[in-house]
Amino acid sequence: MNSKQGVILYGPPAAGKDTVTTELTELSSKYAQFRRLKVGTGKSAGYRMGTAEQLLKLEAAGDVVYVNARYGNTYVIDQPGVDAAFAAGVPVVHLGQVDGIQALVDGYPADWTRVLLWCPREVSAQRSAGRGDRDTTARLAAWDATREDLDAHPDMAWDLTVDTTVASPQEAARLIDQLLTKRAGTATA
Numbered sequence: 001m002n003s004k005q006g007v008i009l010y011g012p013p014a015a016g017k018d019t020v021t022t023e024l025t026e027l028s029s030k031y032a033q034f035r036r037l038k039v040g041t042g043k044s045a046g047y048r049m050g051t052a053e054q055l056l057k058l059e060a061a062g063d064v065v066y067v068n069a070r071y072g073n074t075y076v077i078d079q080p081g082v083d084a085a086f087a088a089g090v091p092v093v094h095l096g097q098v099d100g101i102q103a104l105v106d107g108y109p110a111d112w113t114r115v116l117l118w119c120p121r122e123v124s125a126q127r128s129a130g131r132g133d134r135d136t137t138a139r140l141a142a143w144d145a146t147r148e149d150l151d152a153h154p155d156m157a158w159d160l161t162v163d164t165t166v167a168s169p170q171e172a173a174r175l176i177d178q179l180l181t182k183r184a185g186t187a188t189a
Helices: 015-027 052-061 079-088 099-107 123-128 134-150 169-188
Strands: 005-010 031-033 037-041 048-050 062-070 073-078 090-095 113-119 160-163
Touching: 005 015, 005 099, 005 169, 015 031, 015 090, 015 169, 037 052, 052 062, 052 073, 062 079, 073 099, 079 090, 090 113, 090 160, 090 169, 099 113, 099 134, 113 169, 123 134, 160 169
Parallel strands: 005 090, 005 113, 031 090, 037 048, 113 160
Antiparallel strands: 037 073, 062 073
């Protein structure tokens, strides 16, 4: 087992990835959200804003672990970014595509804990509207795509599944932290 531990939070928009990550960082300073490189416009919080030229350089160097397009933007998980995240502690990577999980697990050796955060579509709609998203319709289309993605990958193994309408963000963070602690103990045993 790899000594580098990372967390992948997968789920539809408004399932609680940001909120659970905030709770993880409050639980322990070892956790930090991995800030993907974002090429495009809109929300910049939680991202490293980049340019098309930067993306081309990363691609030419073979440093792109995963790239996807959504909401008119391009989102990149890059080798140098993940290296820096591991140097700082335990990265928490947010993903909404099973292919992204596979690309990260296969493309960046580490002990990745895969967590499925889930909530019903109507809850995503309420949460999106409640936080003032201007693109709730696009986020609901992404919710549908996430559901289809899960259905297309029934063999996907999850280390933990959390229904965020039942478990509080604090409880989800505690469960994730306990799981990583247990896995770290198993790795050293």
